[in-house]
Amino acid sequence: MYPGTWAQKTPDKLAIVMSGSGRSLTYRELDDNSRRTAHFLRDTVGLATGDSVVVLSDNVPEALELYWAGVRIGLYVTFVNSHLAPAEAEYIVENSGARVLFVSANLADLAAKLQTPGVEHRLAFGGTLPGYGSYEEVRDASSDAPIEDQPRGDTMLYSSGTTGRPKGIKRPLTGDSVDQQSNMSAVLQLLYGMTENTVYLSPAPAYHAAPMAFMAAVQSLGGTVVMMEKFDPEGVLEAIQRFSVTETQMVPTHFVRxxxxxxxxxxxxxxxxxxxxxxxAAPCPPDVKRAMIDWLGPIIMEYYSSTEAAGSTFIDSATWLEHPGSVGKPSTPGALHICGPDGKELGPGEIGTVYFASATESRPFSYHGDEQKSRSAEHPEHPNWTTVGDLGYVDEEGFLYLTDRSSFMIISGGVNIYPQEIENVFTLHSAVADIGVIGVPDPDFGERVVAFVEPAEGVEATPELAGELAAFAREHLSGFKVPREFHFREALPRTPTGKMVKGKLREEYASTVS
Incomplete structure (x- = not known):
């Protein structure tokens, strides 16, 4: 299903409403606007099934309008992180091969710096931008006729680039029509019980994989999306009360705040x-999750997946309390495999690389324009087993526990140290607003543990605080896991979805010792 279905059934129902400004689109408006835009892309620009468009947007209703315009005619729609530097955004636009770029006028500073020679049409929405045409004028001047041929497109989103240059994650198009139920809407319906009565609050950036996928799936089911302009902890509570929100999705940093x-x-x-x-989106420290369950009750549902969508696990509150720290089991038996560096499967309790087996005989996704990266995700003996580089283990009952990303693991004196474990210890410490742990070169041990800390509001960054945090770590961790250095910063480099950009921490540390 798609908004056109609900434009016929419930045309005046809100498809999306902004929690702050109150701007909204009914299902009739969402269907009309996306249909006209689809005509522009297909009839005027000449885009065909499998082609790409790029959207650079903040959290506004047009983000979903443009999503449906592309998806309803078989296009790949790439949403770009609006916090990227111009060169980073340019790389994604160029790499995607898009001929059309849509930009929110609220992102004027970034838009003014973009060099996109391969783009034929640059259109701004929500206002005017120098060098950009008007999206609204182009949309409203396009045909309003029904579109008979509507193959389902998809997003082609780029990884957050926490460990290197972003990778465009491209899944084969299914060949289904857009009015057939998507896998994502089926998951929301069957696993989470969402229906046309759902009121879904989305506090995260719309350009990220999970928020966009969930919002689109809610609209496929005929529910209402409440989108926050940006996350605010009290604003979440106010929105739940004002709009009678039934479901929401967050990341662990939201929980902490x-x-x-x-x-x-x-x-x-x-x-x-x-x-x-x-x-x-990111591992949740057990103390944080337990506190959320204590506050809101056993209504917390966790899933583990990735933008690649090669596999997933699920766990509800009751099961998690029996298996604290787990991210659950896959819904498909035999889909999960933990393997060592040689590719051999490991037993319960042994830490290795997390692979998911797809139902197809080959890799279910590729990294656009990079066959080497695509092949690096494959298991050496099973091409349909893929990984995104996470490490973890399963217990005797088959529940998965994540330990960290393989690229984040520290090897000190021949011992594997997982930064996530150290970070979890400090998550709810009253003096710590945020913490990131990395390994740095050490002449004696190969690597040593270093912590970057954002002090809580009103807490002064002093040598005494560093000593207090080290003492706290020694109470809760083995000696070799205690950070040897604490560096204080006003803010740490996290993506808006909560992932720590540890590459920047390593670069910063290296610059101080070079």
């Missing part, structure tokens, strides 16, 4: 409409 609200703020809002809080 919400838990640090004063108790009188947390108890001020009526959250009784909330049926489920879904979380993913």
């Amino acid at each position: 919400m838990l640090k609200l004063e108790e009188d703020v947390r108890s001020r809002y009526d959250l009784s409409s909330l049926k489920m809080v879904i979380h993913a």
